[in-house]
Amino acid sequence: MAYLDHVRACNDFDPAGFRPFRAGADRIGYVRHALADELRRWPGVFRVEEGSVSLHPGLGDFEARSRAVDAPLRQLASEGLIESWRDEPYPVTPDWHKxxxxxxxxxxxxxxxxxxxxxxxxxxxxxPDGVHMWIARRAYDKPTFPGMLDNMVAGGQPLGIGLMENVIKECGEEAGIPKEIARKAVPVGMISYTHQPPEGCKPDQMFCFDLELPEEFMPHAADGEVAEFYLWPIGKVADIVRETFEFKFNCNLAIIDFLIRRGVIAPDTEPDYAALVHGLRAGQ
Amino acid sequence: MAYLDHVRACNDFDPAGFRPFRAGADRIGYVRHALADELRRWPGVFRVEEGSVSLHPGLGDFEARSRAVDAPLRQLASEGLIESWRDEPYPVTPDWHKxxxxxxxxxxxxxxxxxxxxxxxxxxxxxPDGVHMWIARRAYDKPTFPGMLDNMVAGGQPLGIGLMENVIKECGEEAGIPKEIARKAVPVGMISYTHQPPEGCKPDQMFCFDLELPEEFMPHAADGEVAEFYLWPIGKVADIVRETFEFKFNCNLAIIDFLIRRGVIAPDTEPDYAALVHGLRAGQ
Incomplete structure (x- = not known):
């Protein structure tokens, strides 16, 4: 296999099985046809048509939309159509800065x-013998991707806190990294893809950070989400990414981005170089 | 103005003024309608049609195509329709690795x-007071972009040598950087854009390298292409890029990429962050 297989795996969305989900003139998502049919039960919230699902135009602002949508979602969750409810509010916007x-x-x-x-x-x-990378193995009882390899720290971005603030929080929770060290994390770019998991569509953006750690630092899973941490030579990490699907799907892209930025994947030797650089931002 | 203005300036191609230039089934370029009409003079080399220009299908291989095209180009140059002939053979391929x-x-x-x-x-x-970047000012007698600011070292990629080999060569010629230092340059990514200069269309890819230099190192222009070098704090470089068009157009993108990779442009504070990350690879 090749690094590029991970870019392809993260960009496997086929719009044929979906219809656009709109709010006014904006497309804000995609809904599977089967879920669209379920949403007909709430005509005051969703307008379900042959080619699209729209939020009811009477829902005029942030609070009205958020409140109106919440009840149907809880009902769908109680019926098992939405699983793993987390009580984490996420923003609905195509751009983090809007x-x-x-x-x-x-x-x-x-x-x-x-x-x-x-x-x-x-x-x-x-x-002295080169860059080593901290790798996490996800807890075996995690609801998503149990036991798979992961970046040292990663987390979804909830509403109401900054990206760096979230990094510092997740560093503490997931790896026991104290604030004064976590604060040295450097934002280094963004990755985008459109993935199609069984439950729908993920047109996601991941903000990437690098954190150089002192050699004596030992991470520990503070919140039980990580089974184990490994400190591996970067060549070993690169081999696992290139040859296996042991990492959770999108973590491969964050590592490929690191390998490109640090010259481990180099344009003189990697035939997929341009395809990788573009593929890491293939989401729109 | 904003960093994003440079991304827009580098991606100003409008295909309306052009027709595709093909070799067999592949589109390998774009030709202005006026130049297409000139190419009718060489029917054994170019097939000029209403909607496209193609290489004559009888030109079956690399050598045949290269030789056939050379004479018309020299004729066009002698008529002033192609200026600044350099005797530098470039490869014709949409992908450096093909x-x-x-x-x-x-x-x-x-x-x-x-x-x-x-x-x-x-x-x-x-x-001690932070990262400083070496900036070149192009010689005032250079045929292209005289007197403008530029990356420390930059150059077109000719046929027949590797990218890193080219970096080492250009480091010596343009900045007097000895091989043993230049060899430490790290490939860090690639930028792509589609620019429309007066003479046509530039759907280019730039391979980016970072080189950390010792504080005592002083560059000197070995080949007369650089008027002067400056060592400026990264904040000053960022300000010039963000507020002016003093840099040659595509050098702005190489610096914006550096600023993103090193956290100077950060996602918590830069509203155009996602647009910049995508825009640096907007060429396809």
């Missing part, structure tokens, strides 16, 4: 094809 | 909308 149109429960996002934002942090150590 | 379809004189590339490849190197110094 005012969100409403808030929506995190678990509902992929069902409605809502863009989710996240932060991914690659923690690394410079040793 | 075998080129033919070679073509560098000066002809924009007239035919051929993708050109280049290397751009940001030289920087870590000082």
């Amino acid at each position: 005012p969100p149109l409403m808030r929506i429960e995190r678990a509902a996002c992929p069902h409605f094809g809502i863009r989710a934002f996240g932060v991914h942090l690659n923690g690394f150590v410079r040793k | 075998p080129p379809l033919m070679r073509i004189e560098r000066a002809a590339c924009p007239h035919f909308g051929i993708r050109a490849f280049g290397v751009h190197l940001n030289g920087f110094v870590r000082k």
Whole structure:
């Protein structure tokens, strides 16, 4: 296999099975045809048509939209059509820097094809024999991707806090990284893709951070979401990404981005170089 | 103004004034309608139609195509329709890693909308008061963009040598950087855009390199292409890029990419962050 297989796996969305989800003139997501039919039960909230689903135009502002949508979502969750309710409000906006149109429960996002934002942090150590990267193995009892490899710290981006603030919070919760170290994380770019999981569509953007750690620092999972941490030479990490699907799907992209930015994947030797650079931002 | 203005300035191509330039089934460029009419003079080389210009299908391989095209180009140059002939053969290929379809004189590339490849190197110094970047001012007698600001080292990518090899060569020629230092340049990514200069279309890809230099190193223009070098704090460089058009158009993008990768442009504070990340690779 090749690094590019991960870019392809993260960009497997086929709009044929979906119809656009609109709020006024804006497309804010995609809904599977089967879910669209369920939404006909709430005509005061959703307008379901052959080619689209729209929020009822009478829902004129952020609070009205957010409140109106919440009850149907809870009903769908109670029927098992939306699983793993988290009580985490996510913003509904195609651009993190634009005012969100409403808030929506995190678990509902992929069902409605809502863009989710996240932060991914690659923690690394410079040793005499080269760069090493901290890798997390997700807890075996996590509801999503149990036991898979992951970036040192990663998390969804909830409403109401900044990206860097979220990084510092997740650093503490997931890896026991104290604030004074986490604060040194550097924002280094953004990755975008459009993935099609069984429950819907994920047109997501991940903000990437690098954090150089002192050699003596040992992470520990503070919140039980991580089973184990490994400190591996960057060449070993690159091999696992290139040859396997052991990492959670989007974590591969955050590592490929790191490898490109640090010259481990180099344009003189990687035939897919241009396709990788473009593919890491293939979401629109 | 905003950083994004440079992304827009580099992506100002409007295909309306052009017709596609094809070799077999592949589109390899774009030709202005006026140049297409001139090419009717060589029916054994170019097939000029209402909606396209194609290489004559009888030109079956790399050598045949390269030789056939050379004479008309020299004629056009002698008539002043192609200026600044450089005797530098460029590959004709949409992807640096694919075998080129033919070679073509560098000066002809924009007239035919051929993708050109280049290397751009940001030289920087870590000082106690922060990162400083080496900036070149182009010689005032250079045929293109005289007197404008530029990356420390940059150059077009000719046929027959590697990208890193080209970086090392240009480092020596343009800034007097010895091989043992230049070799430490790190490939860090690629930028793509589709620019429309007066002479045609530039759907180019720039391979970016970072080179950390020791504080005592002083560059000097070995080949007369640089008037002067400056070592400026990164904040000053960022301000000039954000507020002015003093840099040659595509050098702005190489610096914006550096600023993003090093957290100077940060997602918590830059409202155009996602647009910049995508815009630096807007060429396809």
